[in-house]
Amino acid sequence: MDVKDFPFVSKRENLTDILVDHELAALGDAYVNFAYSLMLSRKMGRPVGRKVDSSALALALRKAGLRRFLPSRTDRHRQADAAESLVVYAWLTSAISLEETVQIIEKEETVEDAFAQLLQAIMERLSLPHQKV
Amino acid sequence: MDVKDFPFVSKRENLTDILVDHELAALGDAYVNFAYSLMLSRKMGRPVGRKVDSSALALALRKAGLRRFLPSRTDRHRQADAAESLVVYAWLTSAISLEETVQIIEKEETVEDAFAQLLQAIMERLSLPHQKV
Numbered sequence: 001m002d003v004k005d006f007p008f009v010s011k012r013e014n015l016t017d018i019l020v021d022h023e024l025a026a027l028g029d030a031y032v033n034f035a036y037s038l039m040l041s042r043k044m045g046r047p048v049g050r051k052v053d054s055s056a057l058a059l060a061l062r063k064a065g066l067r068r069f070l071p072s073r074t075d076r077h078r079q080a081d082a083a084e085s086l087v088v089y090a091w092l093t094s095a096i097s098l099e100e101t102v103q104i105i106e107k108e109e110t111v112e113d114a115f116a117q118l119l120q121a122i123m124e125r126l127s128l129p130h131q132k133v
Numbered sequence: 134m135d136v137k138d139f140p141f142v143s144k145r146e147n148l149t150d151i152l153v154d155h156e157l158a159a160l161g162d163a164y165v166n167f168a169y170s171l172m173l174s175r176k177m178g179r180p181v182g183r184k185v186d187s188s189a190l191a192l193a194l195r196k197a198g199l200r201r202f203l204p205s206r207t208d209r210h211r212q213a214d215a216a217e218s219l220v221v222y223a224w225l226t227s228a229i230s231l232e233e234t235v236q237i238i239e240k241e242e243t244v245e246d247a248f249a250q251l252l253q254a255i256m257e258r259l260s261l262p263h264q265k266v
Contacts, residue, residue, distance in 0.1 A: 026180060027174055037159070041141075045141055048156065048160060
C-alpha cells in the first residue's frame with residue numbers, strides 16, 4: 001500500500017497534529033487490532049482476533065515519552081487514540097510495514113511494553129518537527 | 134507477510150473446513166474491518182475507521198454462491214463469520230494481498246456487492262477441493 005493512495009496523510013506536519021487527530025485514530029484502531037491479532041496468531045500457532053485494551057495503549061504512550069506532546073487535560077481514552085493515530089500514520093507514510101509492526105510487538109512480554117517499543121521505533125524513523133501544545 | 138509465518142493455515146484442506154472455522158473468523162474480522170476502513174479512507178480522502186456489518190457479509194456470502202458449502206442450519210451471524218474466514222485465509226496463504234483486497238472492494242457501490250466480488254475473486258484464485266457437508 002503506497003502513501004500516494006492516501007493524499008490526506010501529507011497534511012499532518014507536526015507530531016501533535018497527528019496525535020490529536022481523531023479520524024486518524026479511528027483508522028489506527030483497525031490497524032492496531034489487526035496487527036495485534038496477527039502477532040497473537042503467530043505466537044499461539046492458531047488464528048486469534050483480539051482488540052488491544054485502551055488502557056494498555058495509553059500506558060504505552062506514556063512509557064514511550066509521548067504524553068508531553070498532548071494537551072495537559074487529555075484523558076486516557078484520548079491517550080490511547082493518540083497511540084493509534086501515530087502507529088497508523090507511520091504505516092500510511094511507509095515509515096513502518098505491517099510485518100515490522102508485528103515483529104516489534106511480538107518481542108515484549110506485556111501489551112503496554114509491546115506498544116511502547118513500537119511507538120519508540122516509529123519516533124526514531126519519523127522526522128517530524130515536534131511541537132508542544 | 135508470508136504464509137510460512139502461519140503454519141496453522143496449511144491444516145485447512147477443503148472449503149467447508151475454512152468457512153466453519155470460528156478462530157479464523159475472529160482474525161478475519163480484524164482483517165476485513167481494516168481493509169474496509171482503508172477502502173473508505175481512500176474513497177473519502179480522509180481517515181475512516183468502520184466495521185463491516187454482519188448482515189452485509191452474510192448477504193455477500195450468499196451472493197457469491199458460497200452458502201451451499203455451509204451446514205444448512207447456519208445462521209446469518211455464522212454466514213458472516215464464514216465470509217471473514219475465507220477472506221483472511223486467502224490473505225494468509227498469499228492468494229490475495231491487502232492492496233488487491235482494497236482495490237476489489239472499492240469498485241462496488243454496496244458493501245454486500247463489494248464483498249461478494251471479493252469472495253468470488255478469492256474462489257477463482259484458490260484451488261481447493263470443494264466439499265459439501
